[in-house]
Amino acid sequence: MLDAAEDRIVDVSDLEPGGMQVVEAAGLKILICNVEGRYYAVEDLCTHAAFPLSTGHLEGCVLECPVHGARFDVTDGSVVRRPALRPLSTFSVSDETGSDPSNSEGSKVRIRVHLGVPV
Numbered sequence: 001m002l003d004a005a006e007d008r009i010v011d012v013s014d015l016e017p018g019g020m021q022v023v024e025a026a027g028l029k030i031l032i033c034n035v036e037g038r039y040y041a042v043e044d045l046c047t048h049a050a051f052p053l054s055t056g057h058l059e060g061c062v063l064e065c066p067v068h069g070a071r072f073d074v075t076d077g078s079v080v081r082r083p084a085l086r087p088l089s090t091f092s093v094s095d096e097t098g099s100d101p102s103n104s105e106g107s108k109v110r111i112r113v114h115l116g117v118p119v
């Protein structure tokens with residue numbers, strides 16, 4: 001089985017609810033979204049025409065692409081509105097100790113990016 005993960009610790013102290021922050025991990029651009037105090041991480045790339053979603057708009061848990069208006073639910077990556085058809089890649093988020101970050105007083109979160117595909 002080929003399976004590995006890269007962890008990235010990110011300071012989110014300046015990330016207000018409704019805010020987004022781009023980080024790089026494992027060669028990917030990842031968008032951290034603060035949804036009412038909970039953090040979610042998705043790939044910063046619209047699945048419709050590969051445009052960065054970090055220039056889009058986050059309202060609640062819905063992220064809208066600025067190019068053609070596709071919408072995604074950042075909690076699970078699912079498509080909410082076309083023209084995108086494929087969901088976004090999502091990544092696990094925890095606090096520095098591996099616990100749920102919404103229960104933490106800390107200002108940093110851990111993003112886990114899985115590398116490779118189990119075979």
Ligand code: FES
Binds near residue numbers: 066069
């Ligand atoms: S590039 Fe995002 S909707 Fe077309």
